[in-house]
Amino acid sequence: MKLKNYEEIFFKGLMITSASIIIAVLLFILGTVIYKGFPSLTWDMVTKLPGGGFYLGKEGGVLNAIIGSVYIVAGSLVLSMFLSIPVVMFINFYLSKNSLFANITRFSFDILFGIPSIVYGAFGFALMVYMGIRASLLGGIITVAMLIMPIMMRSLDEVVRLLPRDLPDALLSLGATKFEMVKVIIRQILPGLITAILLAVGRGIGDAATVLFTAGYTDNIPVSLSQPAATLPLSIFFQLGSPVEEVQNRAYASAVILTVIILLLSFSARYFSSKYSKNKI
């Protein structure tokens, strides 16, 4: 056999190995979490607030963290969508390709994208101190929004830049205004928009550093924006730090809950986007 045939076999083997490692890592993490957490995963875990002796291994669940995480992610998602969709539409359709302003904007969210979440947490905390807000749901929402906004902008920008020029041209030639054009374009990029949202939610719901100082922690469900809110990552962190083995296992059970929430979100978003794009688009 010639050298180039060996080359082909070698590199194909290398690629298969790399792909297998990726899958293996995912299965290993999922396996560990499920193996350790599943026995502790009771109905009480998802339906009850932590009881008096919860962190010593007694009765209760992590409903406070589940609800808190959902609140924070939903709030920050709405907030970041209101900012990132207009930004991306503006730099792509209202400014020209070589516009300095567009390039500066892109460069800015590229840098924001690389800032570690603990820095956002510290910045959010400093901001809250300055404004006189205590650790609260609102603080958490704003800080997590800062974290996930660059992610949404970047992935949306990628999607929009790949869009062929045909569609905007077709719309403009029909006499549509720029805003009417953008509305149709958003429909066109809906699957991409959903992917962007998923990436952002995935990052936002799992991040502990941003909410550590800003959202605080509580055993109750917040009923107003000014109350502190618990989150799943912090709940896992506190439980893992406990010397009681029972509580440590519950941390893994909480991790299972977090994973399941992300999976559910992911599958349902993909289902709805495909359903919507088949019937309406």
Add this chain to the structure above:
Amino acid sequence: MNTTDNSLEAMQEILFDGIVQENEEDRKPVYSISIQGLNVYMQDQHILKDINLAIPDKSITCIIGPSGCGKTTLMKTLNRMHDETPEVKIEGSVIVDNENIYNPKVNVIDTRKKMGLLAQRPCPLPMSIYENVAYGPRIHGLKKRKALNQTVIQYLQYVGLWSEVRGRIRTPATRLSVGQQQRLCLARGLAVEPQFILGDEATSALDPISTKKIEELFIKLKEKYTVILVTHTLRQARRIADYVVFMYLGKIVEAAPTEEFFNRPKKQLTRDYLTGSFS
């Protein structure tokens, strides 16, 4: 306004004197579009050089020429699509219905409404077949369901698509074949009620049968509309054009009625192009 009229008449004589002489009484062409002293620059390149052209109403004018000669750029100046690229500088005037569309007072949306564009590749909107046709009238203020339904059916019938899509008018337009999509795009453009139809190599992505259908539609369209087509196939120009404009390196080399253009070209460059010396 007077100078405009004068130069317009002068141009009619230069460009299309053949047909004017033949049937002076009943077939004197009317010109709603006249391009005067048009120069287009893109960054440092001089793309269109001193274009003067009047386009006869209710007929098909084909713009031909080798790739990169400025055909598409010329087409885009007609519906002001260059507005989207600030690097493009335009000098001169494009007079549509006695009004220079590059006058800052003219609303770009009104201009684009007058010009129905049929692009090279069909680009259906991400909506149902019905919504595609209804989109134009809707953004221009037609809200009543009955009137919308009527418009949609009327234009789908006009392009011969109604019988093919009748039962699935609410399904996504992307499920149609490419040829059907191109006719849908034509119906969508017509629903805005333009005066002019611009086709930018509108059949180059289509199979021969779909091409034939679109060409037949163009011939039908010229009863009501002024059709301007960019094409790179000489045979298509010969088949459907009433007037042919030949461009080379950003200039108009020759503009004449089809029969005269192909049989008695005046310029050597045109003869060379027609015989295939270059393309």
